[in-house]
Amino acid sequence: MTGVKVLLMMGCPEVPIQTSIALYLSHKLTKLGFDVTVAGTGAATQLLKVSDSDGYYAKKLASLDNTLEDIMENRTDFDICFAFMHNDAGMTYAATMSAVSQSRLYSIVFGRNAEALAETIEFDCEKIVSKDVHNPVRLKNKLDKVVEEIVK
């Protein structure tokens, strides 16, 4: 999977499991040879920077808005995108990504309203849904299976 470009698109970091899953997924995919960029809001990227101050787990951090702008202006694109969402705004960003990017899209839907939010998704993507807020293990296990499928 060398050179396959992956974008992890983080939304509002209000729900705790986003940060740990982003670090976990970034590291797992990087170890498998993917070229991973983690894009997020200012607060979401600061959480990663403080948690992973040497950039061991997340090597490339970027601004969510700047990354989307680069894709919209055809300056860059990705092969695979994992879009984190726990609210309508997160879903809206993922819908935009679906419309402007050629990447294969995976929607990571989490938080208390995960199931209802997942039902509002009308764009083409694979949904990974877990209504967890604090404990990331169930979502981690689901993502392990998804990554296993991707590398097959």
Next chain:
Amino acid sequence: MSCIEQMKYEILLDRTTYKDAREYIVNNSDEVYYVSPGYKIFKDYHIIGVPPIALGAKGNALIFTYTKPCYGTFVLTVDNEDSTKEIGRLREAETEKVKTSLKKGKPPESPKVPSSGSYLDMWKK
């Protein structure tokens, strides 16, 4: 990402869902135009949204959505020289669409005036 926050704008609806924001624009504009996600207005603001993205015109004011990851979607309106230009650009693009449809022998679409149907019906057309 954009100069929107530096512009003089009015908030018409705040912290709502994208769907509700779109319905607000459709129901409260004189003219409605549909564009794709990433459509650029005011030089550097690419609209984030779930297609179809509605842009409204009311007089010289442009009505549009602005989504913030932690706060949801806002409906904003700007009424200045730039909004007049943007509305002009939307009207021009619509005219081009009609001309293209006529050349291809298809009946022109009439997207300017909001129909009585829902936005989803309009999108399905």
